[in-house]
Amino acid sequence: MIVCKFGGTSVANAEQIKKVANIVKANPARKIIAVSAPGKRTDDDIKVTDLLIDLADSALHNIDVELKLNRVIERYADIAAELGLDDIIIKIIEADLRERLAADQSEKAQFIDSIKASGEDNNAKLIAAYFSSIGMPAKYISPKEGLIVNDLPERTFALPETYDNLKKLANVEEIIVFPGFFGYTKAGVLRTFDRGGSDITGSILASAVGAELYENFTDVDCVFSANPKVVNCPMEIKEITYREMRELSYAGFSVFHDEALMPVYKQGIPVNIKNTNNPAAPGTRIVPKRPATGSPVTGIATDSGFSILYVSKYLMNREVGFGRRLLQIIEEENISYEHTPSGLDDISVIMRSHQLNDEVEARIMKRVKEELQAEDVHFRHDFSMVVIVGEGMRHNTGLAARAATAISNTGANIEMINQGSSEVSLVFGVLSQYENQILKALYEEFFAHTTV
Amino acid sequence: MIVCKFGGTSVANAEQIKKVANIVKANPARKIIAVSAPGKRTDDDIKVTDLLIDLADSALHNIDVELKLNRVIERYADIAAELGLDDIIIKIIEADLRERLAADQSEKAQFIDSIKASGEDNNAKLIAAYFSSIGMPAKYISPKEGLIVNDLPERTFALPETYDNLKKLANVEEIIVFPGFFGYTKAGVLRTFDRGGSDITGSILASAVGAELYENFTDVDCVFSANPKVVNCPMEIKEITYREMRELSYAGFSVFHDEALMPVYKQGIPVNIKNTNNPAAPGTRIVPKRPATGSPVTGIATDSGFSILYVSKYLMNREVGFGRRLLQIIEEENISYEHTPSGLDDISVIMRSHQLNDEVEARIMKRVKEELQAEDVHFRHDFSMVVIVGEGMRHNTGLAARAATAISNTGANIEMINQGSSEVSLVFGVLSQYENQILKALYEEFFAHTTV
Structure with a gap:
């Protein structure tokens, strides 16, 4: 069984959703799909999640609510019309949104979360309806069926019982369409994941049903070995280990x-990052282990703001105890x-600079000077980290x-x-002004003369 | 005013003590000297401190005490005879030792400390007597006059009032001969310093009287830029900052x-490491700051056992909090x-390996696995650290x-x-089997083609 996740641009409009249907149809093993809210159709488009945040804000201030509500419903209505769906699904979505808007607003964050998450929730309903309409029996399943998350104030994560709860989905006949991005607390309160929300939902589903593969559909063919905005035509990564992927994602590999x-890491389930717009491309596979390749380096990432x-x-x-204190x-x-x-x-x-300001810095410096009797204490800013990642680095003198x-x-x-732990990565700190130059130079050093 | 310290080999016999007298006489600014116990006269000699430890042990077991006592007294008697001193000083030393041996033995460590420290104490008396006998008015001063140390169980260090107490020594007419290695607690109990004992005493005296210079006389001409047992004729270091010296001493620079x-660091007093056997050599100066030289690297040290x-x-x-925990x-x-x-x-x-054993390692691994839920926890051994030190490194791309x-x-x-703090040092971890080879290679890289 394969669990697929389709990101925002993969379900942004009718044309994209048709591609999704074709992808799912092409392999009967694709039984469970997690979907995002409709994303941007063009670069200057507004994605539904942002329309919903705006709607929630309007509702809280009681201004232009109908106007903002209509903008959201129109997006779904456009999609439904182009997909040849009848009006029932839009009535369902409108009723759902009005119910959410009518809910208690006293817990502001909770209210916003509920409106925001409707983007995925209603898109899942719409996509399930479309699949059924073209003869692909499908069923919308709500996270209420078992995706249980922790309570505030911690960051949202799935509680362990989630995996037992969702195991049963493996036995559902129809194709399951599951909304990404959120779950419910034991008390039934909706909470969204903090970042990469639909990716997490797909990963949880794959783990719960013990999938053979987790396919993560997005809008790029693969993960590149370096940022293509800086390096001209960087090499595609065909296979990468979880650890490598994680080290790269640390510094700006945002795929x-x-x-x-x-x-999925805990279960050792491989992940395949693929392109909805080019499903024939093999994409990038994230695996627990991979055979050694000719190159010791798999990817190079950079990030500023340190x-x-x-x-x-x-x-x-x-x-x-000095360091510990x-x-x-x-x-x-x-x-x-x-x-x-x-x-x-x-x-x-x-540390990342966004956590600091003059006041915080002054307080830290004062405490370190007074409590640790340090002689020189100061902050420096505008650094970038350059991370070179590769399982092959360990034994590469x-x-x-x-x-x-x-x-x-x-x-x-x-x-x-900073080198000295696993040697799956090597981190350099440099002044940010050199960041792009260095990325180019390192790419040249480790990739330019490699053939695969 | 200059404070001098003379180490064990500098005061090992009459011939050496005559050199000390000549050195002190050569510069009237040399007003205070801290002395060690008589050290080894030849490579296979036993130094007085070791004879004293043996004596203390005999006393505690009540075996051969007179025999062991005589071995110590003979050493002083030989020196005194060759220096042409009359018998009085040896009578004083013998009486002192007998008094120490007759003291309460119930606090074993305290008893051993007292016997051990007599080596410096009696040598200071003897040297003061010799100076006076050749027309250099000199005065033995006991640490009882104000070198106050902390109580057990912490490592021995001088309490802040020491510096005020000893300030008055600046006004003494005679040359002061002060025994190194020990002080007294407020309750009057003698405690020795843990390591490098006479160096510390000299440093404390220099700081207390606000000396213009602290001369540390030993048996080498200078500090070398690399271990001369590994690197053939390494460059001599003429001037080095406190920070550089400290980074080098970390990894085996034991001078x-x-x-x-x-x-002295706290007061910014320069230190001059000089050779008693070749006082004309300029030695190595340790200073707060030094002008930039042609070479970014001042020294390279290595140490095994990590x-x-x-x-x-x-x-x-x-x-x-993971790292902190x-x-x-x-x-x-x-x-x-x-x-x-x-x-x-x-x-x-x-960490340094000597702190570990199978039991400690197993306990740490168990705790880290259980308390931090770490996935992989293991120890590796037989590493060396290679430290490259130089104030000039900071700006050396x-x-x-x-x-x-x-x-x-x-x-x-x-x-x-490990690089990233002051850049006065750069540390590499390598397997110990490569240590010497690497030191030679780095010396070749940074020094071989340098002319000063």
């Missing part, structure tokens, strides 16, 4: 949200950090040297190097 | 114990660590690349790189 991999907290104190390394201060400020390279008398904490040389040849100073 | 730098704890867990970096476990096992390189889903903790390339060319795999 697949890393948290979404967790449920800051470095530098702390130095004479004889620091004689103080048991420093990290405790960072943690108490609710800041997550990425790396902590250290010398003998100094340690740096590398000289790879760090090649990478460092390629970076230095651009004229950039290497501000940080 | 000067790093903790001893603390008191282990790596590897921990991996999928989505580790999403868990706030891991370090807490390590801390609770009383283990100090050196570096913590991290990937996205893995972190390594690098390409240095990491050159170092990594030189290491890789030896065939060694770079297991860890």
